């Protein structure tokens with residue numbers, strides 16, 4: 331008897347239409363710069379950056395997450411791009427990642443024994459060239475993962491220093507800065523969260 335009542339109660343209810351709620355876990359925010367703890371594929375932003383492999387054909391880590399979320403069409407477009415050199419950046423559509431207008435693919439340096447000057451330069455170039463690609467394509471907001479700090483072995487703190495410096499140099503250039511509204515550092519794990527929480531106020535305020 332009780333069960334029937336419950337069933338009929340639900341049957342008479344109007345089911346509310348489902349809304350997609352985009353939650354952004356903002357850790358720090360200073361002017362145009364934000365640190366957000368989230369899966370990069372869940373953000374609402376003009377461009378997300380992929381820490382890609384030279385082949386651009388997908389891999390593990392953030393690369394795998396982006397390819398899975400975007401779908402097979404992304405791989406198809408990537409096949410036409412002839413790969414990407416370390417430090418350079420290439421752009422594609424975002425396919426099934428509907429909250430994003432484009433994906434910028436950049437290839438970070440691989441660190442073997444210790445960080446070399448070349449590693450530093452190439453990592454800096456990843457951020458700089460991704461920002462240039464965004465501006466060239468009229469994309470005004472951009473989200474970066476911590477490039478090279480996963481499978482490619484770049485120490486997280488050292489990488490964050492380069493990442494924040496590259497973004498700061500770019501935003502300090504008035505001509506470029508006018509064309510960017512928002513730069514997001516996406517932290518995926520507590521270690522990066524702590525590092526960026528400490529660094530961002532020092533570098534950007």
Ligand code: ADP
Pocket residue numbers: 368369370371381382390391392393395438475476477478479480481482483484516517518519522
């Ligand atoms: P790389 O090959 O350049 O080292 P990885 O994908 O292995 O790239 O790691 C780069 C960073 O991306 C790491 O800090 C990792 O924690 C982070 N990461 C992994 N998956 C995601 C994701 N879905 N969203 C944001 N960051 C992610």
